[in-house]
Amino acid sequence: MADPVSKTSAVERVNLTVDGRAVSVPKGWNLIQAARKAGFHVPHYCYHEKLSVGGNCRMCLVEVGLPRMGPDRKPVLKADGTPEIGWLPRPQIGCATQAGEGMSVRLNSQLVKECRRSVLEFLLINHPLDCPICDQAGECKLQEYAFQYGGGESRFVEEKERKPKKVELGPRVTLDDERCILCTRCVRFCREIARDDVLGIFNRGSHSYISCYPGRKLENNYSLNTVDLCPVGALTSTDFRFKMRVWFLKETSSLCASCARGCNITVGSREGVVHRFKPRCNDAVNSHWMCDEGRLNYKWINDERRLKKPLIRASGSAKWDEALAAARDALVRNRGRVAILASGQCSCEELFLLKKLAETYGAVVKLAPAHEGPGDNLLVETDKTPNMNGVRLMGFEAGREVGAKLSDAMAKGEVAALVAVRECAVAAGVDAGALKKMDAILAIDVLPSPTVEMASVVLPGAAHVEKTGTFINFQRRLQRFHPAFAPPGEARTDLWILGQLPGGDSKPLDYEKVFNRMCGETPAFQALPWEPLTEKGVEVEW
Amino acid sequence: MVNHAADIVVHWVQAGMATPWLVWLVITLMKCGAVVGVMMGMVAYTVLAERRFCAFIQDRLGPNRVGPFGLLQPVADGMKLFLKENVLPGHVNKVYYVLAPAITLFPALATIAVIPFGNRLGGEKMVIADLNVGILWVFSLAALGVYGIVLAGWASNSKYPFIGGVRSAAQLISYELAMGLSVIGVFMLAGSLNLGQVVEYQSHCWLVLKQPLGFLIFMVAMFAETNRTPFDLPEGEQELAAGYNTEYGSMKFALFFMGEYANMVVASAVMVTLFFGGWQVPFIPVEQWLGCSWLSGMVYIGCFLAKLAAFLFLFIWVRWTLPRFRYDQLMNLGWKVLLPLGLLNILLTALVLAGQR
Amino acid sequence: MAIITPRPQLTLAERLYLPAIVSGMWLTIRHFFVNLLGLKKKFTLEYPDEKCPPPPGCRGAPTLVRDEDGREKCVACQLCEFVCPPRAIRVTPEALPPGSRHAKIEKRPAAFEINMLRCIYCGFCQEVCPEEAIFLREKTILTGASRRELVHDKQRLLALGGSRPDSVKKWKDK
Ligand code: SF4
Ligand code: SF4
Ligand code: SF4
Ligand code: FES
16 A cells, blocks of 8 residues: 655656656556656556556557667667657557656557547447446546547447346445446455455356355445446445436545544535545545445434534523523533533544633533444554544543543532533433533534433534544544535534634634634644645644 | 586576576586596597507507407506506605606696587587687697606606606707797688687688698697607607606506597697697588587587597507607707798798788 | 718608608508408417417427336436536436336436426427436426426426337337
């Protein structure tokens, strides 16, 4: 998974010319990579930079030439002093040809165009006319290349090959063998990345098809990555199947909030409804992948039970200004006897404002319960919250025993008001009966929980795809996420809510201002650049 | 029918102990009622006629769905206009804005008072006010009519109406001159300003034959005075939205609308009276055949109405044939053509009269 | 370059306007009497009583059609929803239930709504449809007592569309 674009200068470099443009690339790069460096795109199906080279689709054919050598083993020069090129008589596949010194590559010659046209014609011979019902349509490489490089017409008049359709390879992946172009990306992914070798090609010739080995299923926690890898609509996500056409999806850069790795993702949403998460490439964190669990953990965002209105339990009022006033009153009334239960789901900025709130009201305890589960050695971390490092950095006490700690403080009568943000005190191990005796419970949350049921003031917050902020993952990498749409109903972003409570600015929310204030007051973030933080995140140290 | 009823009342009153002024009052009121009633009816049906005739001219059908042949259309229109919300725009000069439509309609109705619309009916002269300066009354009231339009244009406090009002004022002033000059010939011949006497004078020969030039000028001026095409510049839809009545709606608009058509009726009536023998029936000695009876009285009124209708038809016909003048053409025609021609007409008439003496 | 249009030199008759007026008046009065006496076939159709038959190719309300064996042709590809300029179309796709007669097509619209208050009758949906499932049919007069009534749902669209023989039959041998 190492970055192929190695930045160390020690690597030997080669110089070549791609379509007349000179580039210098590290030795070992193939022609697709070299062409990309020169600013050209070489169409390809089976090649993927994180997988071994398959070299079976033949889409990446290019013309390659080397300097012609004279009898003196020196390059023959043309009249203008440039070396004469001896073009190889047959086109080469770019993915399996390494860039060599003095090499010349043609991407757009008549021969190359003819090759691409013919390859596409072959690929389409047995391809069904499924685009109207195919989930890949709109992001299908076969459509795109057929449109750009194809001949537009088929000369094939014979019967098409029939293959199995709607095959359930596993609980989450559905295969359509007719659409498959046999690029084997999925096979190589399972073998090389997921290390769960279940897929293979069966039969021969035009009867070949992809399937699981007998008795096996594609059910590992990374199976949905094969759907992303499949350049056509052969592998589809059973979950996303027939839900929404991809061209309607608004794509927003965000982060997965299901474990401490914080995989970079793209949220596909339409009109306030999340339809899918897809991994976004970040070599430092998740490469091109993400686990199925995190990918499918989006349904709660559009859950009908989402909290959509503020609530003062005593009066039943559902007005924001009244609820905020009630929350402020409760805090003032219980100054010095406040406990804060934060969450690893909170962004750094929210935690920062919570810290301010704690300072203003002399909070007795600042806690954040841990959520742990099984991990693996590819991506999944045992810590199931995306920002536990942020929690620690902001001075909150994290761990498994926070419930006991809070119960203790309550038993001693040190605590009369609880501020619970995205956490349920009952789930953390606090006795519900003891909670009931509290003077006030302020709950900022997205879904109902026992604590929310008991809270004297409920302030509906936002899911991470509905707000902006930063998480610090287990590698201490600070990463940003962006809002895909607004919170449902009258719910507001947590940052806005905290901004309205004392300790915040009570001003209209300005995310950047809060961020800058946080950076100014947090040593680890000192002089943190705002701009480079955008896509890939930065590592912070403390 | 109305007149028949009047007759009964007259007999009843005369048979009783009533004083002569009471009799006069009752009869005059009845005449007023009848005339205004007939006139409003004519206005309503002229509108319908205009809509249907123009449709025929343009190969269409026109409104034909309310009642037989669309005859109840005016009722439907009236009802619609009555039921419409009476909007008073915020930016207008309220008093004058409301007053203007009334001022437009009133002169038209008042003018009709001096028009003799029949000979006699049961001994009663068929004219509401037998003024001996009838024609001056007509002119003065016609001149008043422009106030309604100018006022509407000004009180609307909005651009197009204002331009419409100004145009209207300039146009009416220009053509009033020509109109006045053109009828002087008539009175030189008839020797009286009383319209009844002008009609009497024509019992043998319509004045249009003796004063063709005068008639032509008068007719053109009348078209201009009534703001009808080709002289409809004050409201020209294509240039001024609807001109002076742009800001009006519902019944106030209806008053302008009725005013326009009432003016048309009056203009026709004046033309009939001055140049086409008024209520006289040509070639047929009615009284010899029918005697001086109710019947002959009714025939005269009928004849007058028929002539009137013919002129109304002319108005409509012209409107759907001729395009609108350009403003400079309008002024040229008024000042440089009609005015000199009017003077010429007086001169010629005077010469002929002098020659005859 | 300036283009100079010379003013026409008018003759005396033309300047007098009178001959032109007379000929114009003659023209209009001729039409008047011809129409008054009903001497010519009239063009006007008296609408609610007489209706204009839609000409072939008329683009009326968009509708969904079935093929000759009653299969809904739409497969919920949502291209029409995408192409519709005023966004009048709303398709909710679903998988065909496994037991269905046409299960091999896999996908169909669970709901298909066209908001006729938004539709501009451009015909793009018909043009874009890869399944020849949506057609603008003859129905041009749409009335309803509420906005909701003018949002045509799938049932209504299919009822309006009737059936159209399938020219391609691509699903036959699936
Ligand atoms: S894989 Fe691509 S080309 Fe094939 S049916 Fe699906 S969208 Fe169409
Ligand atoms: S005809 Fe045009 S506007 Fe109407 S539904 Fe089809 S695409 Fe949309
Ligand atoms: S009507 Fe045609 S274009 Fe629209 S969703 Fe159905 S198949 Fe697709
Ligand atoms: S990408 Fe090179 S052969 Fe497939």
